[in-house]
Structure formats: C-alpha cells, structure tokens
Amino acid sequence: GHEFFSSTDQTAQLVEKKKYLLMSFSQYIDAEEKNVEAMKSAFQNLLPLYSDPVDPEEFTRDPVAAYKLLRKLRNELIYIVKHIRLSFYQCNEYQYELEFLEIPQPEDLNGAASGLIRLQEIYKLYPENIMMEMSLSADEAYHVGLVAYYEDKFQHAFLWFLYSFDTLTEYSTTNKKDLLHYLSFSANRFGSQHVAIHFCQQLLNLDPTNDEVKVQLSLYRWHHFIRTSNPDIFTLNTESSKYETLCRGEVDERTSKRQMALSCRYSTGGGNPRLMYAPVKEEVEWDEPRIIRYHDIISDREIEILKNISRPLLSRSETIGGVTNIRTSQSVFLDEGYPVVARVNQRIADITGLSMKSAEHLHVQNYGIGGKYEPHYDELDTENDRIATFLIYMSDVEIGGSTVFPKVGVALKPKKGSAVLWYNLHKNGNVDLNTEHAGCPVLRGNKWVANKWIHEYGQEFRRPCSLSYWK
Ligand SMILES: O=C(O)CCC(=O)C(=O)O
Ligand SMILES: [Fe+2]
Structure with a gap:
C-alpha cells in the first residue's frame, strides 16, 4: 500500500x-x-x-x-x-x-513517531524542545513513548511518558496505571532504579492489592541494591558522533577556516556555448574530495513542474537492503519523456562537461517526517560505476536536512536552485573513501532534492582516467 x-x-x-x-x-x-x-x-x-x-x-x-x-x-x-x-x-x-481511498495505517503513525524520536536523538531534544510550535496531547505523547519503548530507546520513552502523565486530562483515553507501569519499566531498563522504584510505588498506591506490582517493586529494590551505576534519566547525554555534530551545524574551526579559503567564480564550463551568455556561479565547497556548488542552475518554475510530475509517482526509496530505516524518503526516476527533465539533464551535461549517455534517470526525492539518509557511499562497486553525483536542491530546509560528509567534516546546507557535484571515484577508478555522506534528518521544512548519478562509460575523453595509484 x-x-x-x-x-x-x-x-x-x-x-x-x-x-x-x-x-x-x-x-x-x-x-x-x-x-x-x-x-x-x-x-x-x-x-x-x-x-x-x-x-x-x-x-x-x-x-x-x-x-x-x-x-x-x-x-x-x-x-x-x-x-x-x-x-x-x-x-x-x-x-x-x-x-481507492488510501487511509494512513498504524505503521504510518508509528513511522511518524519514530521520525520524531530520531530527531530528538540527533539534535539532542527533550520533548519540550521538539514541540516548538505545537504540543502533543497526553494520548499522543503516550503513543510516541510506546514507539520509543519498543525501539529500546528507554530514556526518550520515559520522558514522553512523563510528559503524558503531566498533561493527562479527564478527556484522555490513556490511563494512569498504564503510564505508571511504563514509567517504572522504562526507568528500570535505562538503569535508573530509584526512579523506577518511585513510579512503581505510586502504581502500588493506586492499586494496593496488586501482587504483581509488589513483586516488581521488590525486584527494583534488589536491582537498586546491586547496581553500581545510576544514570540520570532526566538529563540527555550530549555526546555525539561526527555525523550528528555536522548535522547540528557545529562545524569545527579548522574546517570552517579551510572552507573559507576556497574560492567562488563564474564558469562557462570550459567555454561551453550554452554557458557563454549565462555563466554559472560556481563555488568550491571543499578541496579533497572536491565538492563544487553551482548556484541558480534550476528555476523555481522548473522545480514546481518537477514536483508536480513526481507527486503521484513517488514511492518509498530503497537502499541495497531494500526498504530500511537507513533511508526515509520517497522518490521516482524521471525519464527524458518530460521536456523539463531533458532540459535539466542538458544543463547538467553543460555544467559538468560529462556525458549523460550512461547516467541514470533524474531521481527526484522528497523526505518524510524526520526524514534522512544515513551515511553511505553512492558508488555501487560495479563495472561502469557511479563516477560522480550531481545533487540538486529543490527546496530550502529551515532546520536540518544538510548533506554532510563525516569523514572530512563538511556540511552542505540545502539551498533551493543550487546543486553540488562530487566525484565518488578517484581517477584510477577506486572509490574515494572520503565521499561517504548522509542526508541529515529534516527538523523543520520540506526537503526535495534531485540526484543525477553519472557513470563511468562515456567519460573516457572528458575525465581521462589515471594509472596512478593516488589519483
Ligand atoms: O539528500 C541528501 O542530502 C543526500 C541524498 C543522497 O545522498 C542520496 O540520495 O544518495
Ligand atoms: Fe548519496
């Protein structure tokens, strides 16, 4: 479905x-x-x-x-x-x-909740921080807590249950006993035994004759007695991986200095007649691997047309492993039967100077709730591999959604109408390990991109290969 x-x-x-x-x-x-x-x-x-x-x-x-x-x-x-x-x-x-009516299924609601939790993890957000413009009701928060709990994310689960507990009203369908039960369970699983005991005790006060709860309580007391560490379940751990840091926009000073030293110029694609009168604005975002940003290479109108063509055709994007949590987006490959696609492809050929003969069809992509694409290589490890990636940003993204390269510490912010180009392969055909990249979770905004994956065949005279081991 x-x-x-x-x-x-x-x-x-x-x-x-x-x-x-x-x-x-x-x-x-x-x-x-x-x-x-x-x-x-x-x-x-x-x-x-x-x-x-x-x-x-x-x-x-x-x-x-x-x-x-x-x-x-x-x-x-x-x-x-x-x-x-x-x-x-x-x-x-x-x-x-x-x-033929498509009704959102429980999996959709779970997927959306899971997206919220992912955002909290990557951007280190408490429930209160993620509810910037709108709050969840006690019932909604309970649902998010359950999804977190069953994803073994006990701290986030606990914080959502707590929020739910605090916002319960007479109209809520969530009941207090269930909440107390999950509050103590998630605190226990996180390792905060005294918190687990506290909520279990409250549960027992509500339901004094419940023997199961009594047993539970004594179990927690025993755990508390034998445990040496007692992590604070109320405070989020702010340690993070390179990927997360980059997604949050915390670029280290060395990286930002190096990025600033890079240049910006107008290019005619080596004298391409189609670019002579309208040179493309080109900015070097990084040197190794070389990442180049081209500004204003597609108009808002062309973007709208591409979105309208794609909308009814979108389906869940896959990775080599099929549909997985690594990639939460929907996408479609568009062939040149659409004039706008042919025009965009021609422009990519002009700008890059590369042949589009063996390239894949233009791949239009829209991200979901908290949508992301975890660190990966575009390269497929095949003959006629993806030599280069041309990534067009079809929208701005208010917060999050950057394209990041964790190995080198680069973060590229989506800018509507611009595109970035990098080579996945060295000139000798080996994969450039520094081209590992990711699409960060979208925290606010709708992210649309279009990829053009350019392959090796046809580039023999345009990007000559090298026998050197290093290039
Ligand atoms: O959306 C992005 O920023 C990156 C997309 C990407 O890496 C891909 O589709 O292969
Ligand atoms: Fe990619």
Whole structure:
C-alpha cells in the first residue's frame, strides 16, 4: 500500500484528498435525499387505494379484464422495482472512490513517531524542545513513548511518558496505571532504579492489592541494591558522533577556516556555448574530495513542474537492503519523456562537461517526517560505476536536512536552485573513501532534492582516467 510518513509531501497531499472526499460526501447526501424523495412520491402513486379490484379472483373471470389487469400489474411492478433502487452509496462511483481511498495505517503513525524520536536523538531534544510550535496531547505523547519503548530507546520513552502523565486530562483515553507501569519499566531498563522504584510505588498506591506490582517493586529494590551505576534519566547525554555534530551545524574551526579559503567564480564550463551568455556561479565547497556548488542552475518554475510530475509517482526509496530505516524518503526516476527533465539533464551535461549517455534517470526525492539518509557511499562497486553525483536542491530546509560528509567534516546546507557535484571515484577508478555522506534528518521544512548519478562509460575523453595509484 501507500506510505505517508516517509514523505512530508504525501502527508500534506492527504489534506487535499480529505477535503475532496468531504465535498463528495456532501454531494452524496444531497443525491441520497433526492433519491428518497423520488421513492416516496413513487410509493404514494402506487398506493392501491382505488385502482385494484376488490376481489381479483372474481374480476379475472372476464378475460378482457384479466388481460388489462395483467398489463397494469406488469407496469406497476416494473415501476416499483425501478424505484426501490439500491441506495447511491452502494451502487455508484462513491464506492469506487472509497475503495481507492488510501487511509494512513498504524505503521504510518508509528513511522511518524519514530521520525520524531530520531530527531530528538540527533539534535539532542527533550520533548519540550521538539514541540516548538505545537504540543502533543497526553494520548499522543503516550503513543510516541510506546514507539520509543519498543525501539529500546528507554530514556526518550520515559520522558514522553512523563510528559503524558503531566498533561493527562479527564478527556484522555490513556490511563494512569498504564503510564505508571511504563514509567517504572522504562526507568528500570535505562538503569535508573530509584526512579523506577518511585513510579512503581505510586502504581502500588493506586492499586494496593496488586501482587504483581509488589513483586516488581521488590525486584527494583534488589536491582537498586546491586547496581553500581545510576544514570540520570532526566538529563540527555550530549555526546555525539561526527555525523550528528555536522548535522547540528557545529562545524569545527579548522574546517570552517579551510572552507573559507576556497574560492567562488563564474564558469562557462570550459567555454561551453550554452554557458557563454549565462555563466554559472560556481563555488568550491571543499578541496579533497572536491565538492563544487553551482548556484541558480534550476528555476523555481522548473522545480514546481518537477514536483508536480513526481507527486503521484513517488514511492518509498530503497537502499541495497531494500526498504530500511537507513533511508526515509520517497522518490521516482524521471525519464527524458518530460521536456523539463531533458532540459535539466542538458544543463547538467553543460555544467559538468560529462556525458549523460550512461547516467541514470533524474531521481527526484522528497523526505518524510524526520526524514534522512544515513551515511553511505553512492558508488555501487560495479563495472561502469557511479563516477560522480550531481545533487540538486529543490527546496530550502529551515532546520536540518544538510548533506554532510563525516569523514572530512563538511556540511552542505540545502539551498533551493543550487546543486553540488562530487566525484565518488578517484581517477584510477577506486572509490574515494572520503565521499561517504548522509542526508541529515529534516527538523523543520520540506526537503526535495534531485540526484543525477553519472557513470563511468562515456567519460573516457572528458575525465581521462589515471594509472596512478593516488589519483
Ligand atoms: O539528500 C541528501 O542530502 C543526500 C541524498 C543522497 O545522498 C542520496 O540520495 O544518495
Ligand atoms: Fe548519496
């Protein structure tokens, strides 16, 4: 079926679909009302008050009368059958519409909650920090807590359960006992025994005769007694990997100095006539591996057209392992049957000076809730490998969503209309290990990108290979 959490655009589209469905809902109510009116008056017409013979048996003794009666009955029966129609609901396109309606499934809600938790982990956020513009209700927070709990993320689970507990109202469907149970369980699993004991004790106060809780409590006391470490479940650990640091935009000083020393210029792609009159603005983002940013290489209008073509075609992006949590986005490969795609491909050829003959189709991609693509290489380890990646940013991203290279410490911020280019392979054909990169989780905004993966075949005279081990 259809997936919603892995593309924020799909989630947004759903609002339109609901509006549309609501409109037809109201149309069908009107139609149904007219139908009932029609049936009522047909019924009135047929009321056999005066028209039927009082004694049909007597009546049909006369063959002419019998004939007339038969005719009349036939007409009336057809009339009745015609008017006792199936209701509109059962017989026309409404059914069809409902049949093809894509309803978000529990997996979608779990995927979305999982996205929130991922954001918290990478960006080190408490529940209060991630609810910047909008708060979750106690029931919603309980759901997020459960998803975290079953992903073994006990600290986040605990913090969400605690938030849920604090915001419970008389309208909440989440019950206090379940919450206390999960609060003590997650504290225990995290290793904070005194906190586990505290909530377990509260649970016992609510439910004093529950023997299971009594056993649980004594177990926690025993754990507390034998444990040496007692981590603080209320404070998030702020240690982080290079990938996370880069995603948060904390670039170290050495990196930023080196990045500043790099240059910016106008390029005509080595004298390409199509670029002579409109040279492309080129900026060197990094030297090794060489990463070049090209500004304003696609217009907002072209971007809108690409998005509109892609929307109905998007499906969950895969990696070598199929659909996994490594990559939460939806995407589609677009061929040159679309004029805009042909135009963009030509522009990439002009800018890079590389042949597009063996390149893959343009790959348009939209990220989901907390959507990301964990560190990876684009290279496929095949003959005619992906020599270079041309990555077009089709949107700005308010917070998060940078493309980062953890091995060298570079973070590229999406800038709508710009693109970045790097070579995945050295000139001798070996993979450049420093090109490992990732798409950071999107914390705020909708991220759209388009990749053009350029392959080796056809580049023999454009990017000559080298026999040197080093290049
Ligand atoms: O979205 C990004 O920033 C990176 C995308 C990427 O690495 C890929 O699609 O291979
Ligand atoms: Fe990639």
